[in-house]
Amino acid sequence: MKAEYLENINSPEDLRQLSQDKLTLVAQELRHFIISMVSEYGGHLGASLGSVELTVALHYVFNTPDDQLIWDVGHQAYGHKILTGRRNTFHTNRQFGGISGFPSRVESPYDTFGVGHSSTSISAALGMAIASELEGNLERQHIAVIGDASIASGMAFEGLNHAGVSSANLLVILNDNAIGIDPSVGALKNYLTKAKIGYKPKQSNIIEALNFTYVGPIDGHDIHALIKAFENLKKIKGPRFLHVMTKKGKGLKPAEIEQVKYHAPGKFDKITGKTFQNKTDDKKIKYQDVFGKTILHLAQHDEKIIGVTPAMPTGSSLKYMMDVFPDRAFDVGIAEQHAVTFSAGMATRGFKVFCTIYSTFFQRAYDQLIHDVALQNLPVVFCVDRAGIVGKDGATHHGVFDIAFLKAIPNLIVASPSCAKDLKNLLYTASLGIKQPLVIRYPRGKSDVNDLNIDFENIPMGEAVCLKEGEDVAVLSLGKMRKSVSKAIEYIGKSIGHYDMRFVKPLDTEILDEIAKTYSKIITVEDAIVSGGFGESVKSYLSTKHPQIEIVSMGLPDVFIPHGDTKTLLDKYGLGVKDIIDEIQKT
Ligand SMILES: Cc1ncc(C[n+]2csc(CCOP(=O)(O)OP(=O)(O)O)c2C)c(N)n1
Ligand SMILES: CC(=O)[C@@H](O)[C@H](O)COP(=O)(O)O
Numbered sequence: 001m002k003a004e005y006l007e008n009i010n011s012p013e014d015l016r017q018l019s020q021d022k023l024t025l026v027a028q029e030l031r032h033f034i035i036s037m038v039s040e041y042g043g044h045l046g047a048s049l050g051s052v053e054l055t056v057a058l059h060y061v062f063n064t065p066d067d068q069l070i071w072d073v074g075h076q077a078y079g080h081k082i083l084t085g086r087r088n089t090f091h092t093n094r095q096f097g098g099i100s101g102f103p104s105r106v107e108s109p110y111d112t113f114g115v116g117h118s119s120t121s122i123s124a125a126l127g128m129a130i131a132s133e134l135e136g137n138l139e140r141q142h143i144a145v146i147g148d149a150s151i152a153s154g155m156a157f158e159g160l161n162h163a164g165v166s167s168a169n170l171l172v173i174l175n176d177n178a179i180g181i182d183p184s185v186g187a188l189k190n191y192l193t194k195a196k197i198g199y200k201p202k203q204s205n206i207i208e209a210l211n212f213t214y215v216g217p218i219d220g221h222d223i224h225a226l227i228k229a230f231e232n233l234k235k236i237k238g239p240r241f242l243h244v245m246t247k248k249g250k251g252l253k254p255a256e257i258e259q260v261k262y263h264a265p266g267k268f269d270k271i272t273g274k275t276f277q278n279k280t281d282d283k284k285i286k287y288q289d290v291f292g293k294t295i296l297h298l299a300q301h302d303e304k305i306i307g308v309t310p311a312m313p314t315g316s317s318l319k320y321m322m323d324v325f326p327d328r329a330f331d332v333g334i335a336e337q338h339a340v341t342f343s344a345g346m347a348t349r350g351f352k353v354f355c356t357i358y359s360t361f362f363q364r365a366y367d368q369l370i371h372d373v374a375l376q377n378l379p380v381v382f383c384v385d386r387a388g389i390v391g392k393d394g395a396t397h398h399g400v401f402d403i404a405f406l407k408a409i410p411n412l413i414v415a416s417p418s419c420a421k422d423l424k425n426l427l428y429t430a431s432l433g434i435k436q437p438l439v440i441r442y443p444r445g446k447s448d449v450n451d452l453n454i455d456f457e458n459i460p461m462g463e464a465v466c467l468k469e470g471e472d473v474a475v476l477s478l479g480k481m482r483k484s485v486s487k488a489i490e491y492i493g494k495s496i497g498h499y500d501m502r503f504v505k506p507l508d509t510e511i512l513d514e515i516a517k518t519y520s521k522i523i524t525v526e527d528a529i530v531s532g533g534f535g536e537s538v539k540s541y542l543s544t545k546h547p548q549i550e551i552v553s554m555g556l557p558d559v560f561i562p563h564g565d566t567k568t569l570l571d572k573y574g575l576g577v578k579d580i581i582d583e584i585q586k587t
């Protein structure tokens, strides 16, 4: 398909030169371009396909970038990027050195707010709107576009609650496709479903009750209806809310049908939509499945076991347990804070709660972890997925801060298994009953095994293992870095000791004392920021007791790591196999 119009749109200014009757064609070309790019280079798909008409209409009516357009999460903003000067660089999306998969303030003046985590758009847009008011600019528009799953989060409600008592020039657009990554959940979702079928007695409109002017629901694929609604809403002052209905995956049949799969499908055939299988290493089980399959197995033998996920049943693989035990496995929506305190509540009543959260999203629930779990020493098990570098999602999503922020918390045990067997056995050990909260962090992607057997072993809390004895240099690896360290030692071929520390906290001080007697140099290697990390704990323990030992901590530097494939990033940021070899050889 020739992109007759799109090819000439290098900024929204160009779009605004077109007559309104051409916009449907622009939308068609834009959708086609997104499908073609994502099919070849990967990335998020369904959300951007569903917001094509919305994107075109927004940039047509509003005076971006002076009018402030804020996308929630930002995975639906591919159309926005393409219309705002990034069509020619879009093929670099999410690659190292290329454009980011999410709006980013350093990338473009049209990206008014950096995103990646959900439910921030209303607060950010309100902040901008009140700033404009204070500057005396009452004309500038501030538009937050938020999805139906993201608006159900506590943070979005905090923003609505504040906006409703302001006179801010704020327009919230609810892009309602009735699904997040997985189907949306909760009472608000039920309310929105009713609103769409026309059941909306005025007094029961939640949004109007919060003092917003409410318009909708309208068809979010009808550009002309969208333009009309925006023009009308522009004339109204104060907080306004437009409810728009869209279809995730719109325009690519398989993506409309299998919306979960096509949220971010990987590469696919742009005509048929058929996805391609990655042939290499295909049989290895993903870490998320080691969790998901083990927790299902354990739950089958212990009815006290509960699973909790904040909106990531597929990504975390808790879905296996949800399918079999819908009453004991909960998707609580995008609500990390609630997920943690809800788990704490269940733990007070003697349930064995396994709450699975991506490392990066766990950041949201730090106070709940300290105040509601650790302070009360409640034995909740946090299965922290996507720990370490996650790859192409980039800075907003890398799980690299968890070690530093977790190790400061009293009562908490923090484990970082290096293989599927240890992850499985830690889950098993926790299921036998623990007396304090436990975090088990594990990485994104494939594990080291093809099959999961069901022989379980107890792992004593805080116990490290010696993988290989040596002389002079001992390398202490944490979690997935074990594999790179093994490769480095294999390459060097001389006698280097290798220890899989398994726990950040408590430290295995017994083994550390033994190591200190044998070696003159210790290298710690962790897939997280080195500042405040595991290596620093080792250093702090050993430096007073064994001041003669040289200790080098390898980890990520004190910067935000950008997007790119995981290996490239590890190599660039000093955690490649070669870096480990070099450090060992410095001896
Ligand atoms: C705080 C946080 N938790 C979880 C996620 C993972 N996540 C990304 S998109 C998404 C679903 C968003 O759904 P919705 O807001 O309805 O937007 P849609 O994808 O349907 O356009 C989730 C759970 C996230 N980005 N941020
Ligand atoms: C936008 C977002 O936050 C999610 O879609 C995220 O990209 C999922 O990451 P995984 O691919 O690791 O499940």
Ligand SMILES: [Mg+2]
Binding pocket: 147, 148, 149, 175, 176, 177, 178, 179, 180
């Ligand atoms: Mg949605």
